């Protein structure tokens with residue numbers, strides 16, 4: 001997608017990050033903030049690559065000094081999906097390694113049992129097939145990008161707050177490097193920055209049961225929703241020039 005947008009000859013350098021090796025992203029127990037991005041930052045420093053392409057939601061809330069995000073792509077659908085073999089029932093066993101999904105799904109079904117399985121999407125779907133658990137929660141955007149065929153499953157769009165920057169692909173590079181073509185989706189970039197700034201103010205990232213999710217209501221109004229651990233979902237609407245005040249207030253209420 002990024003290569004298409006840049007419209008210049010690009011050399012793709014595949015890099016396996018620690019997160020990929022462990023085959024599970026943002027797993028709280030193996031921790032280490034920015035598991036995904038640090039290896040890419042090292043490759044940029046060594047001039048092995050010019051830019052890194054990340055899933056925005058896997059990036060730490062604050063970017064490493066000396067790096068910046070010159071562009072994000074237009075956001076894909078940020079929804080989370082609940083995938084199961086048959087319609088899910090109260091008390092079902094649900095697979096997720098995301099503290100946010102565990103916290104928010106438990107609010108929908110307090111009798112559910114959360115199981116944290118390691119593995120990529122294929123492994124998880126196979127284990128669902130084999131009956132290791134009854135349901136699995138995954139991001140719609142990721143499933144669509146991987147062209148995973150879900151027609152054999154029951155798929156339900158979950159009414160839970162998505163992760164900060166879910167569905168947003170972000171480009172990272174070192175300060176001073178200018179992209180040969182401006183491919184930034186400005187409106188998505190505002191959502192990206194707003195959510196991440198609020199997460200940083202809450203001292204939270206994807207290892208925490210927390211999220212700050214911004215969306216456009218109209219051309220110059222944002223809606224921001226956020227929660228931290230067992231707090232309710234806080235919501236505010238703000239005009240563009242008041243975003244900062246709005247997230248300061250929300251952070252104060254959520255992370256006192």
Ligand SMILES: NCc1[nH]cc(CCC(=O)O)c1CC(=O)O
Nearest residue numbers: 025055138139141142166167168
């Ligand atoms: N936590 C891992 C992760 N990081 C980005 C995506 C794909 C969705 C996206 O780009 O936002 C996924 C998979 C998932 O959460 O189901």
